[in-house]
Each structure stands twice: as C-alpha cells, then as structure tokens.
C-alpha cells in the first residue's frame with residue numbers, strides 16, 4: 080500500500096480545465112424538487128462558491144457531485160470522463176471528498192486510525208503495523224500543516240481540528256476536489272482565519288474547492304468564482320470580482336438589493352426598564368466571577384472566541400450547566416442552577432449552539448419539534464391535539480418562512496438552515512421573557528438572517544430581554560451593548576456604534592492604541 084502523502088502528478092488536472100462538470104441535474108424527493116435542471120462547472124485549482132437561500136438545493140447538489148445521491152436525470156463528469164457508478168465507492172472516494180458540518184470521523188478511534196481507516200498498513204501478511212501507521216499519519220499531517228497529535232482520540236478534537244483531519248484524510252487518498260459544506264458555521268473568527276490560510280495553501284498546491292457558506296464576505300475572501308442557486312434552479316455563475324455584493328444578494332433572493340440589516344442604533348434607552356437577568360459573580364469550568372445584567376427590552380451581546388467562556392455562560396443561563404459559584408436571577412427570582420426545566424419555567428427561551436446535537440429530535444416532525452416546549456398549552460391536561468399542534472406549526476412555518484412541505488415533514492428532511500429556524504421557533508414558542516441565543520443565525524441564508532434578526536427586534540419591542548452569545552458582527556450589531564469575554568472573564572463593554580475593528584480587536588484580546 081502506498082502511504083505517501085503526495086499523489087502522483089498524473090492525478091492532478093491541469094489548472095483551468097473543467098475538473099467537475101454537472102449538466103441537467105434534476106433531483107426530486109417525493110413531491111419536493113430539490114434540483115431542477117441545474118448545471119455547474121468547477122475548474123481545476125479554483126475555489127468555487129455555491130450560494131443560495133436555505134433549501135435552494137446546495138447540499139443536494141454536493142451530494143450528487145459526491146456520488147451520495149443518484150439524480151433523477153443529468154450527468155456528472157470528472158476531468159472529462161463520466162462519473163463512476165454509485166456502487167463503486169472507492170472510485171468516488173478517490174475523486175471527491177465532502178466535509179460536512181456533521182463530522183464523518185470516528186470519535187473513539189485515534190487520529191491516525193481515522194486517517195488510514197480501511198487501508199491500514201500491514202507487515203508480515205495481515206498484521207497491522209501500528210508504528211508504520213502512526214509514522215505515516217504524522218507525515219500526512221505535517222505535509223498539510225495540521226498541528227494535531229496523531230495518538231489522541233478523534234472525539235477529543237476541536238471542530239476546527241476535526242475538519243482539518245477530514246481534509247488531510249481526503250488529501251492523503253489523492254483527492255484533489257473537496258466540497259466544504261458551511262465549514263465556518265461552527266468556527267470562531269480566529270479558527271476561520273486559520274481555515275482560510277489552509278485553503279489558500281492548498282489552493283496553491285492545486286486543490287480545488289467547492290465552498291458553501293451563507294457569509295458572503297467569506298466568498299469574496301477565499302473564492303474566485305461563484306454559482307448561485309435559487310428555488311432549485313441554476314441562476315448564474317460568475318467570477319466573484321464581477322458580481323458586487325448587492326447584485327449577488329439580488330441573485331440569491333430574486334429581489335432587488337434590500338436595505339442594510341437591522342442595527343441597534345436609534346433604539347430608546349432601557350436604563351429604567353426592570354432587570355430581567357442578573358448574573359452575580361458567576362463562575363464555571365470555563366469562566367470566573369462574571370457579573371452582568373440585561374434589562375427588559377434590552378439586547379446584550381456576549382462576544383468571545385470559542386475558548387472565552389461566553390457560550391458556557393449562556394448555557395448556564397439556560398440551565399445546561401451547574402455553575403460552581405455565584406448566582407443567577409431571572410425576573411427577580413433566583414434560578415435553580417443546572418436545570419433546563421427550571422430555566423424554561425422561569426421564562427428563558429434558548430437557542431443552543433449546535434442544532435445537530437442539542438437542538439432537534441431528528442425522528443420527529445417539524446410540528447413536534449417546534450411545539451416540544453409547549454405541549455401543555457396546546458390541549459387540555461397536557462394532551463396535545465394534533466389539530467392545535469398543526470395550526471401552531473403552520474403559523475410558525477409562515478412566520479419564520481420555513482421551507483417545508485408541511486407540519487408533518489420530519490426535521491431531518493429539512494435543509495440545515497430551515498432546521499435552525501425550527502430550533503428558534505421552539506425557543507419562541509414558550510413566549511419567553513428572556514431569550515438566550517448562541518450564534519442564532521449560523522447556517523441561515525442572507526434574507527432569512529435579516530428576518531430572524533428582525534424577530535429579535537420584535538421581541539425587544541415586546542419587552543423581552545435578549546442575550547446573544549456570538550462573535551458574528553452582524554448578530555452583535557443588533558445589541559444595545561456588547562460585553563466581551565476573553566479567557567473566561569469579562570474584559571470590555573462596547574456601547575452601540577462600535578466599529579468592526581474595535582470589536583474584532585477586543586474579541587481577540589488585542590489592545591488598540593489610539594494615537
């Protein structure tokens with residue numbers, strides 16, 4: 080077996096040549112048309128963005144290009160030759176790799192085992208040579224600049240390192256076309272910068288990327304070409320330099336460029352409003368002695384990188400962690416620590432950071448998931464009448480513009496962004512007085528993001544208190560003030576009107592000198 084990290088030169092398509100071509104792709108799921116006569120040509124060595132609203136068909140197209148889904152019609156070609164048959168998984172694995180938001184590595188195997196799964200090096204016949212495997216794994220990770228110990232269990236890796244290991248695994252198989260499906264949705268800003276440096280380095284080494292993201296700034300930063308899908312159809316393909324932001328948004332939404340996103344500047348002061356959240360010298364495993372307040376009708380941002388403790392603090396407010404010291408009061412009453420149920424009863428609505436693991440029950444329908452927190456309100460004696468639940472779900476689907484065939488559709492059949500909207504719907508369903516949101520618009524398309532942020536605005540005018548833990552500037556901008564956490568403590572407070580530069584600097588713990 081060849082364990083060398085670099086594939087033979089013949090595997091590399093000449094730059095600029097069509098490496099992947101799909102024509103006339105139509106894919107239906109029952110009554111849903113996910114792709115309707117879609118085409119795409121991805122040239123060797125380019126980073127090609129694939130954008131569109133939630134449910135536009137992006138992930139479905141990636142699955143077709145990866146041989147994971149058979150289209151109802153259409154053709155896929157690699158380097159000019161017809162794609163292999165779907166049954167020939169090995170042939171697909173050598174041509175294309177997908178890095179999804181849900182990792183495809185095995186948490187209870189080491190990094191080295193994951194890298195060579197199914198192709199372990201052997202000595203003396205069938206005996207696996209662990210030493211050779213570890214050495215080869217180290218060589219692969221060194222070659223692709225992935226600073227990870229090959230002996231650790233993959234389940235202990237950060238999201239960032241998991242993605243890099245997945246990419247390195249594909250590269251070591253000789254794959255030179257990688258589809259990244261919303262790779263930045265669960266990364267903080269410094270991890271995103273590191274991912275982009277990796278992509279640029281790989282780009283120079285001849286790797287071709289198909290890149291899905293709802294963050295259009297990222298498209299302009301790392302991609303050369305962009306393809307827009309809308310309502311399952313191909314809309315345009317153009318060099319990013321020829322598609323200014325406003326036109327790109329117009330192509331995505333099918334509407335003329337809209338006004339700027341909601342911001343907090345201009346909202347009346349909340350200084351006299353009652354305190355809805357009081358956090359007093361709260362400590363936990365990843366934060367120390369944090370004190371803050373949020374008033375009714377006020378939105379407070381809690382900004383910080385992954386290790387800053389901001390997410391854990393938000394989770395403590397929702398009863399997900401038991402703090403090790405300090406107190407929380409909601410609407411003036413002490414909150415029973417470490418009980419999600421108590422937080423819900425106290426009036427806290429919560430959108431967790433990771434919808435795949437904490438947000439949804441995959442086997443249940445849109446209606447069941449959205450109404451899970453309010454079953455007792457939809458019928459007598461806690462019994463849910465299907466009619467009441469359906470009516471509630473229909474209202475929610477319309478309110479949040481969820482793309483679903485109806486209330487009975489299982490959530491697993493929704494696109495990623497629409498699943499996130501169901502999580503938000505569930506948080507809002509309890510009519511909470513306090514909304515705690517972690518990265519609420521992760522995975523949400525540009526138009527829905529504005530709609531969701533205006534839901535936050537509506538919640539504020541209704542007198543709810545909102546705490547948004549995030550490092551996305553667009554999400555923080557809707558806040559009346561932003562508290563920044565760095566390495567477990569609160570370091571800075573920014574009133575509305577901060578500049579991007581100031582905010583990024585304090586999130587990253589950098590002091591700006593004012594000369």
Ligand SMILES: Nc1ncnc2c1ncn2[C@@H]1O[C@H](COP(=O)(O)OP(=O)(O)OP(=O)(O)O)[C@@H](O)[C@H]1O
Pocket residue numbers: 108111112113131132133134135136137138139140482483491492493494495496497522524
């Ligand atoms: N397995 C499935 N069964 C039924 N419908 C599906 C399935 N997978 C996707 N769909 C539907 O196909 C359409 C396209 O979904 P897809 O996941 O490709 O969208 P997307 O553009 O990737 O969206 P997002 O940005 O939200 O991730 C959606 O309406 C979705 O509900």
